[in-house]
Amino acid sequence: MREVPVALRLIDRIQENHKTITLVLDHALDARPGQFCMLWLPGVDEKPFSIAGPDPLMFTVSRVGPFSEAAHALSKGDPIWVRGPFGTGWSVGPGRALLAGGGYGAAPLYFLARRLREAGAEVEAALGARTSADLLFMDRFGGLGLPVHAATEDGSMGAPGRVTDVVAPLLGSGRFDRLYACGPEAMLKALEARCRETHVAGELSHEAYMRCGVGICGSCERDARLVCMDGPVFSVPGGG
Ligand SMILES: Cc1cc2nc3c(=O)[nH]c(=O)nc-3n(C[C@H](O)[C@H](O)[C@H](O)COP(=O)(O)OP(=O)(O)OC[C@H]3O[C@@H](n4cnc5c(N)ncnc54)[C@H](O)[C@@H]3O)c2cc1C
Ligand code: FES
Numbered sequence: 001m002r003e004v005p006v007a008l009r010l011i012d013r014i015q016e017n018h019k020t021i022t023l024v025l026d027h028a029l030d031a032r033p034g035q036f037c038m039l040w041l042p043g044v045d046e047k048p049f050s051i052a053g054p055d056p057l058m059f060t061v062s063r064v065g066p067f068s069e070a071a072h073a074l075s076k077g078d079p080i081w082v083r084g085p086f087g088t089g090w091s092v093g094p095g096r097a098l099l100a101g102g103g104y105g106a107a108p109l110y111f112l113a114r115r116l117r118e119a120g121a122e123v124e125a126a127l128g129a130r131t132s133a134d135l136l137f138m139d140r141f142g143g144l145g146l147p148v149h150a151a152t153e154d155g156s157m158g159a160p161g162r163v164t165d166v167v168a169p170l171l172g173s174g175r176f177d178r179l180y181a182c183g184p185e186a187m188l189k190a191l192e193a194r195c196r197e198t199h200v201a202g203e204l205s206h207e208a209y210m211r212c213g214v215g216i217c218g219s220c221e222r223d224a225r226l227v228c229m230d231g232p233v234f235s236v237p238g239g240g
Contacts, residue, residue: 003214005040005081010074011056016136020062020104021072023080028055034113034182034205034233038213040081044070048210048228050108050182051085052157060107060136086213087234090203091141094120095177098200100167100191101127102183106137106206113144124149126170128163128183132156164190171198178203178238192236201238206231 012024029037031054039059040046045067052058061071074080092115099109106127116123123144128151129135133156141148150158151166160167164187170180171194181191182205195202206228208220215229225231 003083005038005046005083007079008057009083010076010078010080013074013076015114016060016203018061018133020136022052022058022060022107025057025059025072025080025082026083027057029057029085030054031085033108033115034089034203035085035087036213036232037082037084037086038210038211039067039071041067041070042081042084046081046211048086048213050104050205050232051111052107053111056129057082058107060104062104071168077171084213087096088233089091090180090205090233091178092116092119093122096175097124098167098170098176098179099123100163100179100181100183100187101125101136101189102163103129103134104136105182105205106135106141109180110137110140112180113146114142117144119148124170124176126163126166128152128166128187129156163187164194167191170196171195171200176200181205195238197236202236203233204236205233208232 008025011026014022031051036048036050047067049059052060101109115123124147125141126149130153149166153162170192179202187205211217211219220227
């Protein structure tokens with residue numbers, strides 16, 4: 001599979017929380033964590049989604065607008081058209097890794113956590129959301145037996161506040177070689193600044209409006225870089 005959409009079937013549909021599902025497809029993809037695919041529903045739209053798992057291929061979709069609503073309406077056995085994988089992924093190797101996720105960002109980071117553990121890394125995760133009902137993948141990260149720090153804006157689970165409030169002191173502790181993050185733009189901006197202050201290398205996955213996904217249309221351009229080709233993961237250098 002790559003540039004031409006392939007029709008895959010939905011073999012499972014996992015309800016993750018009140019607004020998020022995971023689509024499980026009848027396909028295995030050779031992909032790295034941090035890469036994405038373009039999902040197409042004819043008559044609706046085509047949108048990028050991070051790979052939540054490669055075998056079977058999985059995407060975690062939060063319901064926010066027309067495309068995600070249509071994806072939520074799919075049932076087992078329905079087709080969905082997929083092309084990819086596209087983009088850079090996160091680097092995978094040994095070391096001490098901190099993973100920070102906001103919203104659906106927890107899903108691709110869970111795929112990353114599994115690959116990092118296989119590579120011998122020490123992994124901790126920090127997950128944030130508005131309320132405990134919005135937190136995603138807490139149980140799955142917990143199932144990997146790694147420390148999970150939660151933050152909720154209403155204080156209903158974990159530390160009260162944003163995930164950046166939890167991550168900032170962890171980055172300053174000297175315990176981590178690398179920060180991996182996926183979430184809303186404001187969160188990524190704050191984490192990038194904190195990486196620079198603490199000299200911890202960062203690999204941050206960004207969102208942009210995408211149409212082609214393969215470097216042709218220019219719709220995902222940010223600061224003279226194409227998020228679909230040069231990203232979505234962009235590095236912040238570490239070191240002193
Ligand atoms: C590289 C990449 C990977 C992505 N991976 C995922 C993924 O794994 N899971 C996923 O659910 N989405 C992911 N997205 C976002 C996805 O492509 C769509 O933009 C999203 O599903 C909204 O599309 P829509 O048509 O449903 O709503 P739209 O009409 O595009 O958006 C409706 C409203 O919701 C806002 N909005 C858009 N996305 C979100 C969000 N995530 N949380 C809160 N508000 C939002 C918009 O600003 C708009 O105001 C990714 C985007 C990129 C660029
Ligand atoms: S989506 Fe077309 S250039 Fe990136």
